[in-house]
Amino acid sequence: MATRAAVAWEPNKPLVIEDVQVAPPQAGEVRIQILYSALCHTDAYTWSGKDPEGLFPCILGHEAAGIVESVGEGVTEVQPGDHVIPCYQAECRECKFCKSGKTNLCGKVRSATGAGVMMADRKSRFSVNGKPIYHFMGTSTFSQYTVVHDVSVAKIDPKAPLDKVCLLGCGVPTGLGAVWNTAKVESGSIVAVFGLGTVGLAVAEGAKAAGASRIIGIDIDSKKKCCINLFVRPYPVADLFSSRATLAILMEIAKDFGVTEFVNPKDHDKPIQQVLVDQTDGGVDYSFECIGNVSVMRAALECCHKGWGTSVIVGVAASGQEVCTRPFQLVTGRVWKGTAFGGFKSRSQVPWLVEKYMKKEIKVDEYITHNLTLAEINKAFDLMHEGGCLRCVLNMHA
Numbered sequence: 001m002a003t004r005a006a007v008a009w010e011p012n013k014p015l016v017i018e019d020v021q022v023a024p025p026q027a028g029e030v031r032i033q034i035l036y037s038a039l040c041h042t043d044a045y046t047w048s049g050k051d052p053e054g055l056f057p058c059i060l061g062h063e064a065a066g067i068v069e070s071v072g073e074g075v076t077e078v079q080p081g082d083h084v085i086p087c088y089q090a091e092c093r094e095c096k097f098c099k100s101g102k103t104n105l106c107g108k109v110r111s112a113t114g115a116g117v118m119m120a121d122r123k124s125r126f127s128v129n130g131k132p133i134y135h136f137m138g139t140s141t142f143s144q145y146t147v148v149h150d151v152s153v154a155k156i157d158p159k160a161p162l163d164k165v166c167l168l169g170c171g172v173p174t175g176l177g178a179v180w181n182t183a184k185v186e187s188g189s190i191v192a193v194f195g196l197g198t199v200g201l202a203v204a205e206g207a208k209a210a211g212a213s214r215i216i217g218i219d220i221d222s223k224k225k226c227c228i229n230l231f232v233r234p235y236p237v238a239d240l241f242s243s244r245a246t247l248a249i250l251m252e253i254a255k256d257f258g259v260t261e262f263v264n265p266k267d268h269d270k271p272i273q274q275v276l277v278d279q280t281d282g283g284v285d286y287s288f289e290c291i292g293n294v295s296v297m298r299a300a301l302e303c304c305h306k307g308w309g310t311s312v313i314v315g316v317a318a319s320g321q322e323v324c325t326r327p328f329q330l331v332t333g334r335v336w337k338g339t340a341f342g343g344f345k346s347r348s349q350v351p352w353l354v355e356k357y358m359k360k361e362i363k364v365d366e367y368i369t370h371n372l373t374l375a376e377i378n379k380a381f382d383l384m385h386e387g388g389c390l391r392c393v394l395n396m397h398a
């Protein structure tokens with residue numbers, strides 16, 4: 001079929017809306033009409049050329065929702081018309097990883113998704129004028145139609161609003177799961193969140209739900225202090241980003257969201273880890289790096305309390321970057337961990353997260369600061385880089 005998609009022909013060059021041919025799904029594959037797709041920082045990361053797995057030309061996008069258009073041979077768990085969320089973290093329920101009970105990673109299709117192709121024939125289902133276009137993360141949701149592996153499709157409640165629950169394809173589950181599944185934060189804990197984008201704010205939301213006593217948000221963008229206000233709709237979002245709300249109001253509303261204190265490292269002469277250790281009687285119980293900066297990853301580990309503090313790396317760092325610290329930091333009881341998709345098993349738990357959203361037990365709408373169309377995708381990336389944007393949702397068929 002012919003469709004429209006945003007093609008990244010080269011790193012860092014504007015995406016081009018192209019007429020793309022999308023081949024029918026083969027055995028074990030599903031073709032999905034993508035209705036809404038949001039932008040995650042990881043899309044920008046791969047587009048920048050810093051992803052060692054980045055392949056060009058490709059169709060980016062991995063945080064989306066849509067409707068199954070057709071299925072290949074042997075696909076039994078979804079059928080045309082089903083409402084679905086494509087999942088970059090597959091769940092086959094048969095491989096060594098899936099059966100381990102120790103991880104949400106799945107090995108069944110990972111070699112193909114990392115190589116930008118489909119498992120069945122190691123080829124792409126996308127082409128422009130006969131030229132193959134690589135898949136991305138096994139999802140490629142910046143296309144009106146995409147083809148994914150059946151093990152990468154979560155079937156969801158058809159009553160769920162797709163323009164909202166598309167966010168449950170990445171950022172929000174990653175933050176919540178980092179707290180609930182990876183760190184397992186206990187009630188009363190002191191938590192530090194580095195980076196208050198969608199992922200970091202979802203960490204704060206998860207920490208609040210877990211009963212954390214203090215949730216310290218750290219960001220170099222002081223406008224992010226305003227982001228923690230998005231829950232109060234009488235304030236237009238634009239006003240919050242222009243910092244017209246008073247600090248008293250901001251902090252009142254921040255409590256509702258989860259962040260109890262805001263620290264901008266630029267306001268301090270001391271290293272941020274020392275600032276936090278001083279403010280918390282020896283360090284935090286849990287910290288989360290939600291930026292992708294290896295220096296901040298070190299700070300996040302070193303602000304943890306001696307003897308038990310745990311730091312979780314969530315951010316994705318550029319090719320060639322490495323983390324380092326003095327081994328003494330670990331010898332003295334701090335723990336360094338990482339998380340992919342917040343440790344959630346995608347096909348099993350994304351529908352559960354959708355239900356939690358429908359019951360108003362988790363927030364989603366509040367992370368959406370902008371709505372644009374597929375044709376406006378380059379503007380959406382500009383917004384992400386400008387800093388006044390959490391999630392921008394693209395209407396793929398407007």
Ligand SMILES: NC(=O)C1=CN([C@@H]2O[C@H](COP(=O)(O)OP(=O)(O)OC[C@H]3O[C@@H](n4cnc5c(N)ncnc54)[C@H](O)[C@@H]3O)[C@@H](O)[C@H]2O)C=CC1
Nearest residue numbers: 041042195197198199219220221290291292315316340341
């Ligand atoms: N492990 C996983 O499964 C996932 C990882 N990610 C990664 O998580 C990270 C966050 O993603 P988003 O929330 O979408 O990004 P974002 O760009 O919306 O948020 C990042 C925040 O970090 C802040 N920041 C940048 N440099 C900083 C510094 N030196 N100190 C303090 N704050 C700083 C920015 O002002 C911004 O508010 C990215 O690296 C992304 O690739 C995203 C989703 C899933």
Ligand SMILES: N[C@@H](CCC(=O)N[C@@H](CSC=O)C(=O)NCC(=O)O)C(=O)O
Nearest residue numbers: 040042051052053089170316317340341
């Ligand atoms: N290709 C990248 C890997 C980036 C990465 O770590 N991706 C995360 C999801 S980020 C979502 O926004 C992830 O789930 N990783 C596990 C995986 O199997 O890819 C690189 O090589 O740096």
Ligand SMILES: [Zn+2]
Nearest residue numbers: 040042170171
């Ligand atoms: Zn993402």
Ligand SMILES: [Zn+2]
Nearest residue numbers: 092095098106
């Ligand atoms: Zn598996």
